[in-house]
Amino acid sequence: MIRVESLTAGYGKLEILQGLSLAFAEGQFSAVLGPNGSGKSTLMKAIMGVNTIFGGSIQLKGRELVGLRTEDISKMGIAYVPQRENIFSEMTVLENLQLGVRSLPRERRQEALDELLALFPILGRRQAQRAGLLSGGEHQMLAIAIAWLSRPSIMLLDEPSAGLAPAVAGDVFRVLQDLRRQDITLVVVEQNARRILQYCDYAFVLREGQLAFEGSAKACLNDEETIKGYLGVHEGAALAGRDPTRP
């Protein structure tokens, strides 16, 4: 579905990804794991065309994405949920959702909104509220909802469970599983390897801007020692659910 070939990308003059090659398969729920600074978020941003790409190629079903404008990449059916600033906090919940359906043909918008409110009833009850006042879990649901409303074929999510209580994070992952049943390809960046591996099909481990390991989620879970080695010094803590480098 998305094929990344010897991609070198970063911010300004800083190269973070160094010749990364990997492919996300259609219909799969993939996790991208790795220690801080390994280039997980950089990969998501490079796909969306919001950072600097120094070389290499990113193809969606054979079409080159490198060099396209972000708005055109989003039109091709890729939705991205950033880790921070992923909702319009000063606007109402309803307005956030309306912005989500803006790319759909006019006659399909109401239908998409109705379907969404059936999927996330809590957002319906909060429609008139300022989005910035939502709880952590509701906030993440809204962020996922905005992305889902554009009816993407692939969704990229950058640490959707960051800062959430374990039970709430579980809710978020269950929603993601529901989305996969609608044939949406999912790529999720995670710090907490053990948690995401219970939900996803496939995992990629990045280290220092390169692919260190890839395999099925089962293989990863059964071989904890392997990923411990690949994920580096913080992995013990990350497997326990907490990353000591983040507050």
Added chain:
Amino acid sequence: MPTALLVTSVVNTIQIGSLYALMALGITLTFSVIRLPNFAHAEYVTVGAFAALIVSLSGEVNPFVIMTAAFVVGAVVALVSHLAVFKPLEGRNVSLYTLILSSFAVGLILRYILFMMADYFNLFDTRIRIPLQIIYREGPLILTNVFAWVAPTSIVLVLLLTTLLNGTPLGREMRALANSPSLARVIGIPVERVKNYTWVLVGGLAGVAGALWGLQTAVSPLMGWVAILSVFAAAILGGLSSFSGTILGAYVVAFSENTVMLFLNFNFGVDLAYKPAIPFFIIIVVLLIRPQGFTELFNRGRDLQR
């Protein structure tokens, strides 16, 4: 203070305050959506006034035609200053200070082009040719046809602008861009197009404000520049982000400059020459005591950003 004086000053407050609101909303909009405190905004007002003047000197007396011309010319000048100066600078990731200074430069260039033009065509201190008439008189209350044009037109335009921002897809996209440019980009909002529309709207409304300003006073290349401090004071009272706050701020500034000034003059002998100091005073006091202005008073998910 005699009642007649009070009534006249309140009428002035409404007239001037409505104009300030029209201009200050443009400043707030540029600051929020484009992230630029644009000092060249003053000159979009002046350019609009001159466009109105030239159209009226050609014999046109229909105020709608005059204001439409002012809107178009103001919009074009604002869009061109964006495409020629601000957009290329943003593309180079310059600091906010560079952008502010460049907006001063754009303003200066426009102002002196207008000076040259006014000199060449002999347009100094000319009025837009709509004869002044008294249309209503009741005791001390005197309303002119200029008031009947300026106040309702400004108020209607302010209401239209707020409706556009809160009730239309374009307005929603503009507020989304103000709230989070990065998210606006990744959900596929055509950011550059929305910015262009913003400039057209901002420049056009400034142009109309200039035309209305020209109805009540002589047109001069300095008129926008003279008003800009009061207008910025209004926008700062609105926290540079809140629409309702900016509108309230505009009337507060106009009230201070008219009614409060007259009150000080009448009761304490303060010279009217101190009037231009009032917006300075308001800006300093607001920034020292309440830098967020009136923002918090109105924040109901309808404003541009916190």
